[in-house]
Amino acid sequence: MTPAAFAFSRTARWEELPALLAEPGAIPVAGAQSLMPMMALRVAEPARLVALDALPGYRDVRQSPGLLHLGAGVTHATAEDGVGPEPLRGWLARVAGGIAYRPVRNRGTIGGSLALHDPAADWPVALLALRAVAVLRHGTAERRLPLQEFLVGPFTTALAPGEVLAAIEVPRPPEDARFGWCKLAPSAGAFAEASAAMLQIPGAPPRVAVSSPEGARLMPDAPLPDDPHLARLREVALRRATA
Amino acid sequence: MEAKGWIGASLPRREDRRHLLGQGVFAADLSAPGMLELAFLRSPVAHGRIKALRRPGSAPVFAAGEIGPITLLPAGPDMPSFRQAPYPPLAEDVVRFVGQPIAACLAANRFAAEDLVAQCEAEIETLPALPDVAAALAPSAVALHPGWADNRYASGHVKAGDVAALDAPLKIRRRLSLGRQSAAPMEPRAMLAVPDRRTGELVLHISSQGPHTLRHALARMLGIPEARLRVVAPDVGGGFGAKNRLMPEEVVACALALRLDRPIRWVEDRREHLMAGAQAREHLYDLTLHATRDGIALGLEGDLWVDAGAYALWPTGAFAEAGMAARNLGGPYRIAHLDLHHHTVATTKPPMGPYRGVGRTGACFAIERLLDALADETGLSRVEIRRRNLITQQELPRVTASGLALDTGDYRAALDAVEAMLDREAIAARRAAGERIGVGIALYTEQSGHGTAEWAGRRNRVVPGHEAATLRMHPDGSLTLLTAIQSHGQGLETSLAQIVAEELGVHPDVVEVRHGDTGLSPFGFGTFASRSLVFAGGAAERAAQALAGKLRRIAAQLLQTEASEVVLRDGAACAGPASVPLADIAHAALLRQERLPAGEPPGLEAHVTYSPPEEGGVFSYAAHAAVVRVDAETGAVQLLDYCVAEDCGTMINPMIVDGQVKGGVVQGIGTALTEELRFDAEAQPLSTTFADYHLPEAAFLPEIRVTHLVTPAHSTVHGAKGVGEGGAIAPPAAIAAAVEEALADFGARIDATPVSPRRVLAAISR
Amino acid sequence: MMRLTINGTGHQVPAEPRESLAHVLRDRLGLTATRLGCAQGSCGACNVLVDGSPVRACLLPASLAEGEDITTLEGLRDDAAMAALREAFQAEHALQCGYCTAGMLLAARDLILRGRAHDAAQVRAGLAGQLCRCTGYDGIVAAVQRAARTLSR
Known part of the structure; x- marks a missing residue:
């Protein structure tokens, strides 16, 4: 269980990224907490890792009146310990606290989780329900995509070649909004067998996201897992998140 | 009777300190100059016939027959009805489970060795898999081993009384099953085989529950005298049975170390443990x-x-x-x-x-x-x-x-x-x-x-019916107990010291316990089957009693009394108000034998082989x-x-x-x-x-x-x-x-x- | 050449980018208190501190750790929290084979310093992802609380 050889680069300049990532087999790396296990099994064999952690603003947390801005490099542990205004702060902490284990959360990033889009991951589902927007950056050019457009399919996103996920913007919900979250996993910190998230803003229909074979999806359009056991768990998660 | 002070005492373990400081030494911590690391090409299929092995031209890749002469040992109970299926260290013509080692790849480090594995490929003609008992015993099942009439190693019968004649009013039938498991000690298996050019020994440092029996099997397989193979189990990070059988990797590591005259290290990774361990x-x-x-x-x-x-x-x-x-x-x-x-x-x-x-x-x-x-x-x-x-x-x-x-x-x-x-x-x-x-x-x-x-009744090829201990008092009165069990979490370094201390009236701290090394201890079987405290504890107790007898005899001479009057306590031999420190007795026995009683041989060492009654x-x-x-x-x-x-x-x-x-x-x-x-x-x-x-x-x-x-x-x-x-x-x-x-x-x-x-x-x- | 700061000392290490921090610590620097149990981040035997917080050394390419302040168990000999934990681990029989111990100690220290060791339930939850195959955890849970009490006095 050792990774195949790769080259390594780190840059503190956004404008250098597209060229570094243009090399065949080059991929960006944030906390490496999902990538390293895959590399150790040699199911991922990147030719070059391009570290994003030195980029300006990459770990920033900023608040504007209607928005929480999270740099893609904000770690799960940072979210667990509290970012942004209530009630969002508590909700994000709750999701973050269930991801893997504290030492993994200390390195793993929200952006990395979204950009990998493992269909069993937590952030894609939770942030999709929370109406988050992905901030994509190519060199100095930025564009914004709602998560439902960013999360294309399992392990697939709308990132274009040379483009990286720079930040996530989460709209600040009203004080009386409710958030429901249910993750069913075989053990504490394991990847979800089913997860569901719900944002209930008074006066609006609830916004419900679930994990699915196609990745995080909004209800009612999420396909059911083929495995009847997982399909059943999915129904339970939905029921509990929306209760 | 003296107070039984150390038996039943929840003495803090002496093993703890080194681990709490991160100073425990496990096999994977060891290295040696010139060492090569080993990785295995393993079968990707559950059952198949190896047609060819593709490998990079001159790279150090070894297949079956290329690691030196190996004698396969019969395994299983020593009875003709147990069908033989000896485990080749590298698959010869047929692979029989996913993960079975096919070839050994050597490189300067594990990364490069795995790179080499990735460049090798076995061409395998797939044979039917037998994924469970039902498939293996189906009438149409292929025989997994040549010459077997069906896929059973053996069957047995336990019969007592006459169930058929019971005519009991209630008959309750159940089909029950227990899942397959891995022992999964936190430390995977690991080993370093080092040729010692001075002695001509091969020294195998290995995470093992039973170094002596392992040595016996390895020496036979490799065709070398046991006297030229030393097996040392350093700190072992849990065993639970998983480190108490001869496995192919240690055979290959030793064979290659002998063949290349270089240290060879293999460290099992978790995937290997779960996929190919016992x-x-x-x-x-x-x-x-x-x-x-x-x-x-x-x-x-x-x-x-x-x-x-x-x-x-x-x-x-x-x-x-x-x-x-x-x-x-x-x-x-x-x-x-x-x-x-x-x-x-x-x-x-x-x-x-x-x-x-x-x-x-x-x-x-x-x-x-x-x-x-x-x-x-x-x-x-x-x-x-x-x-x-x-x-x-x-x-x-x-x-x-x-x-x-x-x-x-x-x-x-x-x-x-x-x-x-x-x-x-x-x-x-x-x-x-x-x-x-x-x-x-x-x-x-x-x-x-x-x-x-019990073990002979099971027709075991190895009958672990005894265990030995050597207890040595040094000239300053400190002690070393040599035992052939291997303590890997059971705290036997502490509890065996308690047993010795009890007999000798000393503090356990003066009793060093050394184990897990064929070069140090007498022969014994190791730690498994809930046996170590009974066997090694019994041997330690007897050795301490033997040593205590001698200490009393010498003390009696020094105190001008009868041996039967001498009591060992608090690090001294006492007779009434008079006493002599054990260190003085040890000094006499080892350095100043003119002070010994007439006829008392010098030396303070007891060696005992013990079989529980x-x-x-x-x-x-x-x-x-x-x-x-x-x-x-x-x-x-x-x-x-x-x-x-x-x-x-x-x-x-x-x-x-x-x-x-x-x-x-x-x-x-x-x-x-x-x-x-x-x-x-x-x-x-x-x-x-x-x-x-x-x-x-x-x-x-x-x-x-x-x-x-x-x-x-x-x-x-x-x-x-x-x-x-x-x-x-x-x-x-x-x-x-x-x-x-x-x-x-x-x-x-x-x-x-x-x-x-x-x-x-x-x-x-x- | 990789430049790493470990236990307060700068090292230049001729490591490949693919080597994990755990590998560099163990095989290049001889700091073997950091142990490998799974290479997947699941077991916690390889915990080290990076800028004071525990991380999995098996999941961190050493190249990513350049410029960070890395501490292993070897670097915490004089640490007050670690001294309390060592005493408590021995008193509560919180280790048997010792293989998980270094990673467990680093995770436990973090729980205590973050104020997450008030009761058994909190300690158990906080030790998620720290596998021990020997003790059944009771001794560990008791030891972490004991050390937390010692340190709060």
């Missing part, structure tokens, strides 16, 4: 319990099958697994009639090895589930059904129907004690509040410290109770309480006993709820990392509550019995019973482990 459990039972309407179990008949995998591991193969299960099926109960056929079956899965609880975890699960069924059938409580069938204290000692010589104890007292630990009122209140809660109880006996008669072993036992809450929507089982009332005779160090019990219980909880090595229909492994193979975690567990009953054994060191395995025996039975009770209104039946959410939901909907 595996465990996986029992199937089809049993019928014969009983009276008032709940008396009379007889048991049926079959049990063990999925032993593709090869027999030296020395015993997996035969003991099925044989012990069959012989232990009667449990601590008064079942007089047995008619049990057991089958050790070959499949295209990794070989089965021993794992904490060998055989008995399955046997306990089977008989306890049957007793629960009998309780349900007769309308008696699950406690009452056991009370009626348990062998009573008055009936002990007793030889069971299967020939186990139960020695001392009071099984009903254990049942009562565990029942008293439960808070039945609180449980009832939670149930009344709508929680789905169940309670399960299970009992077992644990054969421990068994000797020559009760060769059938001494039996620890326990009653376990589990309280669970079941989520009927998700199938999740939460363990709310776990109670143990156990008796392992005299406790040398109660703190260590508690640790052994609790650790064993939690492994048993893994068997019961979380751990399963799963395979697909082509026998491809599906559980190859800890993300797929779930060990129990702290967050998932309640405190394990333990009560001790103490019934000393008759003949062992201070009346102690073995305790290492016991905890792991009963949890699957107790927890399955608890889950079943929690789901009683569904009429659900729990007959397989692990009791995973999938199985719970399936049981509900059945």
Whole structure:
């Protein structure tokens, strides 16, 4: 269980990224907490890792009146310990606290989780329900995509070649909004067998996201897992998140 | 009698300090100049014929026949009816499980060695996989090994009384099964083989439970004298059985070290451990319990099958697994009639090895589930059904129907004690509040410290019926105990020192204990089968007694008294008000022999070989109770309480006993709820990392509550019995019973482990 | 050449980018208290501190750790929290084979310093992802609380 050889680069300049990532087999790396296990099994064999952690603003947390801005490099542990205004702060902490284990959360990033889009991951589902927007950056050019457009399919996103996920913007919900979250996993910190998230803003229909074979999806359009056991768990998660 | 100060003392362990400072030394911590690291090309298919091996031209890649002369050893019980399936260190023409080593790749480090593996490819013509017992025993199944009439290593029969003639009013039949497991010590296996050019020895540092027997097997396979092979087990990060068999990797590492005259290191990674290490459990039972309407179990008949995998591991193969299960099926109960056929079956899965609880975890699960069924059938409580069938204290000692010589104890007292630990009122209140809660109880006996008669009766190729100790007092009065067991968490460095200190009236701190090194200690068998305290403790005690005798004789001379008047205490030999420090006696015995009594030879060293008189072993036992809450929507089982009332005779160090019990219980909880090595229909492994193979975690567990009953054994060191395995025996039975009770209104039946959410939901909907 | 700061000392290590921090610590620098149990981040035997917080050394390419302040168990000999934990681990029989111990100590220290060791339930939850195969965890849970009490006095 050792990774195949790769080259390594780190840059503190956004404008250098597209060229570094243009090399065949080059991929960006944030906390490496999902990538390293895959590399150790040699199911991922990147030719070059391009570290994003030195980029300006990459770990920033900023608040504007209607928005929480999270740099893609904000770690799960940072979210667990509290970012942004209530009630969002508590909700994000709750999701973050269930991801893997504290030492993994200390390195793993929200952006990395979204950009990998493992269909069993937590952030894609939770942030999709929370109406988050992905901030994509190519060199100095930025564009914004709602998560439902960013999360294309399992392990697939709308990132274009040379483009990286720079930040996530989460709209600040009203004080009386409710958030429901249910993750069913075989053990504490394991990847979800089913997860569901719900944002209930008074006066609006609830916004419900679930994990699915196609990745995080909004209800009612999420396909059911083929495995009847997982399909059943999915129904339970939905029921509990929306209760 | 002197005060027995050190026996029964919860002395803090001397092992702890080095580990707490990060200074323990495990095999993977070792390196040597010029060392090469080894990685293996392993079979990607469960069964196939190797047609060709493609490899980079000049790279150091070694296939079967290229690592030097190897003599395969027969393995399994020494009887003609056990079919031979010796495990080649590298596959010769056929591969028989996914993960079987095909070629050895060497490089300067593990990264490069794995790069080399990635450049190699075996061209394999696929043969039919035999993913389980049913497939292996199907009439159309291919024979896994040449010349075999069917895919059975062996079958056996345990018969007592006459079940057929019972004509019992109740016959309860159940098919039960136990999942396949990995022992999964936190330290995977690891080794470094170093040719010592000065001595001509090959020194193998290896994470092993039994260096001496391993040396014997390796030397024979490699064709070198045992005197030129030294096996050293440094700190070993848990074994649980997984490090007590000859495995192909150490043969290859040693062969290549000899062939290339270079140090070779191999460190197992977790995937290799889960995919190709020795595996465990996986029992199937089809049993019928014969009983009276008032709940008396009379007889048991049926079959049990063990999925032993593709090869027999030296020395015993997996035969003991099925044989012990069959012989232990009667449990601590008064079942007089047995008619049990057991089958050790070959499949295209990794070989089965021993794992904490060998055989008995399955046997306990089977008989306890049957007793629960009998309780349900007769309308008696699950406690009452056991009370009626348990062998009573008055009936002990007793030889069971299967020939186990139960020695001392009071099984009903254990049942009562565990029942008293439960808070039945609180449980009832939670149930009344709508929680789905169940309670399960299970009992077992644990054969421990068994000797020559037992092992020879099993036709073992190695009969671990003795253990030796050398106890040496140095000129300053400090002591070294050399023992051939290997302590890897059991705290034997501490408890053996307590035993020696007790005899010599010294503080344990002056007794160094050295183990796990064929170059240091006398021959012995190692640590397994709940034997070390009984065997090595017994040997240490005898050695200390021998040394004490000599110390008294010399002291008598120095104190001008009779040896019988001399008492050893507080580091001195005392006779009335007079005393002489042991250091002075040691000084005399070793450096100033003119001070010795006439005729007393110089030197202060005792060497003892000890065989426990009760060769059938001494039996620890326990009653376990589990309280669970079941989520009927998700199938999740939460363990709310776990109670143990156990008796392992005299406790040398109660703190260590508690640790052994609790650790064993939690492994048993893994068997019961979380751990399963799963395979697909082509026998491809599906559980190859800890993300797929779930060990129990702290967050998932309640405190394990333990009560001790103490019934000393008759003949062992201070009346102690073995305790290492016991905890792991009963949890699957107790927890399955608890889950079943929690789901009683569904009429659900729990007959397989692990009791995973999938199985719970399936049981509900059945 | 990789530049790493470990236990307060700068090292220049001729490591490949693919080497994990755990590998560099163990095989290039001889700091073997950091142990490998799974190489997947699941077991916690390889915990080290990076800028004071525990991380999995098996999941961190050493190249990513350049410029960070890395501490292993060897670097905490004089740490007050670690001294309390060592005493408590021995008193509560919180280790048997010792293989998980270094990672467990680093995780436990973090729990205490973050104020997450008040009761058994909190400690158990906080030790998610720290596997021990020997003890059944009771001793560990008791030891972490004991050390937390010692340090709060």
